[in-house]
Amino acid sequence: MSRPDGPSADEPLADGPLDPEEGRRLLAPWIGPGAPFRGAVLAVSGGPDSTALMGCAALGPAGVPLVVATVDHGLRPGSEAEAQGVAALAARLGLAHRRLAWTGAKPAARIQEAARAARYGLLAGLAREVGADLVLTAHTLDDQAETVLMRLCAGSGPAGLAGMAPSRALGGLTLARPFLGVPKARLVATCEAREWPFVRDPSNVDPRFGRARLRGLLPLLAAEGLTASRLARLSARLRRDEAALSGAAAAALRDLRRDAPGGEGRLVLDGPGLAALPEAVALRVAGLAVAALHAEAAQGAADAPSPYPPRLERLERVVLEAVLPALREGRPCRRTVAGLLFSTGGGRLTLAPEPPRRVRSRME
Known part of the structure; x- marks a missing residue:
């Protein structure tokens, strides 16, 4: 209300x-x-x-x-x-x-x-x-x-x-x-x-x-x-404008979401469709996708800590400066945000849990 x-x-x-x-x-x-x-x-x-x-x-x-x-x-x-x-x-x-x-x-x-x-x-x-x-x-x-x-x-x-x-x-x-x-x-x-x-x-x-x-x-x-x-x-x-943009982003997320091979914990979006959106809407779609995966992870593990949403500056760098240009140019791109890996390929953007980082031994 x-x-x-x-x-x-x-x-x-x-x-x-x-x-x-x-x-x-x-x-x-x-x-x-x-x-x-x-x-x-x-x-x-x-x-x-x-x-x-x-x-x-x-x-x-x-x-x-x-x-x-x-x-x-x-x-x-x-x-x-x-x-x-x-x-x-x-x-x-x-x-x-x-x-x-x-x-x-x-x-x-x-x-x-x-x-x-x-x-x-x-x-x-x-x-x-x-x-x-x-x-x-x-x-x-x-x-x-x-x-x-x-x-x-x-x-x-x-x-x-x-x-x-x-x-x-x-x-x-x-x-x-x-x-x-x-x-x-x-x-x-x-x-x-x-x-x-x-x-x-x-x-x-x-x-x-x-x-x-x-x-x-x-x-x-x-x-x-x-x-x-x-x-x-x-x-x-700004609250009025943000409500309109958020509504547009929620509708776009529903339209662009595709079946995610590989089981739970992944989210796949249509790449050309995402790249064609105004950047303000595309950025919010990415943010909603991150929030959706975090919510799914929290439901799967009752004792999991609630992750903080990604900082706007970080999300802007990844989505506006890397992911969207890669989708428009049809080239691969891999970036991490808030514990999730953003990867492009095959005309799609896939969000999945960030893989564990390999610990380098002293001998390497």
Whole structure:
């Protein structure tokens, strides 16, 4: 399910707190009367964004049962007390609350990524426990702008620069972001106007983290015209275009796939047909083919680790600079991507598991 996620770059953004009707309108498709969900878990950290989400949800007539959840990552002193503060406000608002603790050893590197994965895992687990099929988070327009900037710095293509989707699948559930088009300042103002207490996470301004460093650049970029609104509109446009290209690629993969001699673990595509596609579509066909083989391998080995998708730069070098020219010129080509061997020949492109590399002895 998808919802609009932001105003036009040239539309003036509303300011000031959300009024109750505006909050209800943003949340109604997800938790209002007639919403197509059995129940919802509200992810509330205690910051102003998620506190506003909880408060607005409590003000409107809920059409589904609601449970507030606070994930205590245990990464800094006071996190348990902050969870208790959320529980107190939830009780005041008439909402059930659960504290979810991230236990066990914490990684020394990429701690924010690991915490994010743990957070979503705990939220999804609680949703299943209470019979809910929806998780709501309070990501804002500012979060979207920061995400686009981070992915731009990382060299992402259109799919990455599309940013966060208004909703996506989460382990058989739906994760939705109803405030994705709302500036953070309005949610802070909402909490202040309603006297909903909130806390500020010091990691949001900690220069050790890339997102915090980029957050500090946003006012400078806005002064040059690159506002959070424009970055969010860019993400919406790229998401629209990416959906069209991905749909074309999925249809092309179905049309170009051929019987694969040699059993499972192989995928064969019609070479001339692939080479005749626009390069943007052909590149996505190759990416979908890689994903399909990885999915098949994962089904065959339940304990196999989930492989990372190939980096866009690597896929571009292999497909655009090697495989497609070879198909057009009718010559053989062999390249590896993400543990798979791409080989051309006989008018076909074959993807198969990369053969094990031969270990050279000292005598050779």
